[in-house]
Amino acid sequence: AILPYKEQMNRLLGEHFVVFKPRDVVSGDFYWLNEIDNKVIIAAVDCTGHGVPGAFMSLIGNTMLEKIILYNKITEPSIILEKLHEEVKTVLRQQETGNKDGMDLALCLLEKQPDGTTKISFSGAKRPLYYTEGSDNQVFTLKGSRKSIGGEQNESIHFETQSIVLPAQSCIYLCSDGITDQNDAERVKLGEGKLKYTLSSVASKTMQEQYEALEQMLTIHQRGTIQRD
Numbered sequence: 001a002i003l004p005y006k007e008q009m010n011r012l013l014g015e016h017f018v019v020f021k022p023r024d025v026v027s028g029d030f031y032w033l034n035e036i037d038n039k040v041i042i043a044a045v046d047c048t049g050h051g052v053p054g055a056f057m058s059l060i061g062n063t064m065l066e067k068i069i070l071y072n073k074i075t076e077p078s079i080i081l082e083k084l085h086e087e088v089k090t091v092l093r094q095q096e097t098g099n100k101d102g103m104d105l106a107l108c109l110l111e112k113q114p115d116g117t118t119k120i121s122f123s124g125a126k127r128p129l130y131y132t133e134g135s136d137n138q139v140f141t142l143k144g145s146r147k148s149i150g151g152e153q154n155e156s157i158h159f160e161t162q163s164i165v166l167p168a169q170s171c172i173y174l175c176s177d178g179i180t181d182q183n184d185a186e187r188v189k190l191g192e193g194k195l196k197y198t199l200s201s202v203a204s205k206t207m208q209e210q211y212e213a214l215e216q217m218l219t220i221h222q223r224g225t226i227q228r229d
Contacts, residue, residue: 089150108121131166135169
């Protein structure tokens with residue numbers, strides 16, 4: 001019910017794909033998308049917990065993002081994450097209760113430029129941004145800050161905004177750790193290296209073909225193993 005609807009994603013993102021495979025009926029991961037002042041903001045969020053506990057954190061995270069971005073009109077990615085961190089600690093009364101729930105996420109602000117390029121401003125809480133430049137298939141990484149949202153954190157670490165300008169035909173990828181942490185029958189995680197290798201091998205293909213390649217990669221890796229995230 002809280003996820004962006006297909007028409008909205010088509011209008012704001014154009015070509016895209018989503019791999020969304022909740023382990024349980026409800027999910028502790030969610031994605032968020034909206035537009036403000038002709039700027040598009042998109043986030044992939046990984047909440048603590050699975051099933052119902054994770055889903056409640058998803059509801060809290062979704063509500064807080066709407067409050068910070070749509071109502072308070074904050075669009076700077078690093079400030080959004082700082083405010084989200086403060087809001088989660090306040091709403092869950094973490095200083096009094098000792099509650100340590102929270103979330104990791106990757107968040108991007110997309111701004112179309114007059115020359116046809118797109119400025120990407122990124123901030124991450126223990127989650128990266130993967131991207132390609134134009135028709136080049138090489139996958140680059142912007143690392144997020146080593147700090148999560150909510151819970152006990154090293155408050156001397158602050159979220160940072162990193163900006164890049166990408167030409168047409170570039171791709172950006174945001175994700176939780178659900179794919180990279182999936183184990184096979186020998187309990188070996190899929191890992192970041194295999195994910196980036198697969199993305200680089202299909203980056204020039206259509207979004208549908210990229211989606212199918214990732215689904216196939218997961219199916220082959222899992223080989224019937226129970227989904228862990």
